[in-house]
Structures are given as structure tokens and as C-alpha cells.
Amino acid sequence: EIVLTQSPGTLSLSPGERATLSCRARQTVSSSDLAWYQHKPGQAPRLLIYDASSRATGIPDRFSGSGSGTDFTLTITRLEPEDFAVYYCHHYRSSHRTFGQGTKVEIK
Amino acid sequence: QVQLVQSGAEVKKPGASVRVSCKASGYTFTEYYLHWVRQAPGQGFEWMGWINPHSGVTDLEERFQDRVTMTRDTSISTAYMEITNLRSDDTAVYYCARQGVTWLGAWFDPWGQGTRVTVSS
Numbered sequence: 001e002i003v004l005t006q007s008p009g010t011l012s013l014s015p016g017e018r019a020t021l022s023c024r025a026r027q028t029v030s031s032s033d034l035a036w037y038q039h040k041p042g043q044a045p046r047l048l049i050y051d052a053s054s055r056a057t058g059i060p061d062r063f064s065g066s067g068s069g070t071d072f073t074l075t076i077t078r079l080e081p082e083d084f085a086v087y088y089c090h091h092y093r094s095s096h097r098t099f100g101q102g103t104k105v106e107i108k
Numbered sequence: 109q110v111q112l113v114q115s116g117a118e119v120k121k122p123g124a125s126v127r128v129s130c131k132a133s134g135y136t137f138t139e140y141y142l143h144w145v146r147q148a149p150g151q152g153f154e155w156m157g158w159i160n161p162h163s164g165v166t167d168l169e170e171r172f173q174d175r176v177t178m179t180r181d182t183s184i185s186t187a188y189m190e191i192t193n194l195r196s197d198d199t200a201v202y203y204c205a206r207q208g209v210t211w212l213g214a215w216f217d218p219w220g221q222g223t224r225v226t227v228s229s
Contacts, residue, residue: 035215044112045153047217050208056217088153093213096169097143099153 001096002029004089009101012108019076021103023089028069033093036065036074039102040085048087049074079105110134112204112220119226120194127190128223130204137185138162141207143216144178144189146200153203158212159187194227201225 003026013019023034036049047056049065052072062077076083084107089100115129130142144156157168159178166178180187191198202223205216 033213037216042222044219044221045203045205045216046219047208047215050215050217056208090153090215092215095167097155099145099155101152 002027002091002094002098004091004098004100006087006089006100006103008103010104010106012106013079014108015079015081017079019074019079019083019105021074021076021087021105023067023072023074023100025070025072025091029072029091030093031068033091034065034067034072035090035092037088037090038083038085039088045088076105081107110206110218112206112218114202114204114220114223117224117226119228121229122194122196122227124194124227125190125192126194126225127188128202128204128225130187130189130220132185132187132206135206137180138182139210141212142180142187143205143207144176145203145205145216145219147203147222148197148200151200154200156189160212161187191225194225196227199225199227 005024007022031052034052037045039045053065064075066073086102086104088102091098111133113131118126138161141158143158145153159166161180177190205219208215208217
């Protein structure tokens with residue numbers, strides 16, 4: 001199975017700042033096999049990005065995904081108050097779907 | 109709109125069983141695979157397996173194969189996930205999630221709201 005490691009564990013930022021979240025795979029992942037989700041306490045996880053860089057329907061353009069091979073990035077260009085949450089990357093193409101352990105984006 | 113609504117929270121004793129339901133609406137239930145994912149307290153997501161609502165065929169992660177059953181009732185567009193012989197480390201929030209597209213091997217969208225299962229004596 002593909003092990004995904006996210007960093008940092010916690011990101012402390014202020015509204016308006018830029019957030020850069022990393023997801024590193026232990027082995028090469030096809031760019032079409034990686035998604036990002038946002039998760040807030042007590043809510044359903046929300047799809048942000050699929051196929052590494054395609055924005056899901058209704059997702060603001062301040063969210064973008066990039067990367068290939070073993071290194072993938074989720075960027076939030078200007079943090080809005082509603083963006084403070086936990087973010088997970090997800091490898092979905094193999095028979096053993098895996099998630100990263102998450103990056104918490106908290107208000108500084 | 110596409111929606112998955114799960115059953116309510118459960119509290120069970122060790123050794124008991126629990127069944128969580130996931131009712132789909134807003135799309136043709138039999139056309140999209142459904143997955144089950146759990147999140148233990150303070151932990152990340154753990155994928156458990158999928159069910160093909162059309163055929164009923166399932167594929168479970170190996171660690172869940174002896175205690176987890178996934179079924180569906182197409183007449184009411186509902187999927188079920190049952191865990192038997194519950195242990196304390198089964199305490200988690202359980203989510204159902206639909207594939208974002210009709211073929212297997214794709215992202216999950218949308219997810220259900222989650223069902224908290226607490227296993228405690």
C-alpha cells in the first residue's frame with residue numbers, strides 16, 4: 001500500500017496568509033490518483049481537489065493542487081476564516097486506498 | 109442534490125455487533141460504488157472497503173475481512189456496514205462515501221455526515 005506522509009502536522013497562520021501543505025508518498029503515485037479533502041469537526045469531509053490538480057465543483061479558486069511522482073502540494077492562496085480545518089491527502093487508485101495523517105490549519 | 113445520510117450514534121459493549129446505515133439520494137444508487145471509512149479518536153482516516161450497490165459485490169481491506177460485512181438494499185437506496193465482535197479499538201466515527209464517478213478507483217464525493225460508534229463496557 002502507498003504510505004502518505006503529510007507535513008507539517010500543524011500550520012499556524014493568520015487570515016489572508018498563504019498556506020502550503022505537503023503530501024509525500026513513499027513510492028511513485030500517478031498524478032491522476034491523488035485527492036485532497038477538508039474536514040471540520042462534526043462535518044462530512046469535503047472534496048477539494050482530485051487527480052492532484054483538478055478543483056472539485058464549487059471549490060473556490062484560492063485552493064489549488066499540484067505535484068507529481070512522490071511530492072504533492074495543496075495551496076490556499078489567501079486564508080479565509082472558514083478555511084481553518086484539517087486537510088487530508090488521499091491515494092485512491094490502488095486496491096488499498098490510503099490517507100495521509102492530516103495537516104491542521106489553525107488560526108495564529 | 110447528491111446526499112448520503114447516515115444512522116445515529118451507537119454505544120455498544122465489547123463483543124456486541126453494530127450496523128450502520130447510509131441512505132443515498134439525488135442520484136441512481138446502483139451506479140456508484142460506496143466506500144466505508146473510519147476515523148478513531150485523534151487519528152486519521154482508515155479505509156475499510158467498498159460495495160458495488162448494483163451487484164452487491166464487496167472488497168474489504170484485509171484487516172476487516174473477518175468481522176465486517178457490507179450489504180445494501182436497492183429498494184430503499186441504502187447501504188449497510190456491520191461489525192461483529194466489537195472491541196474497544198473499534199470506537200470511531202464511521203463514514204460512508206460515494207465514488208465521485210461511476211468507475212472504481214476514484215476520489216470520494218460526497219461523504220456521509222458520519223456515525224459515532226462507542227465501544228465501552
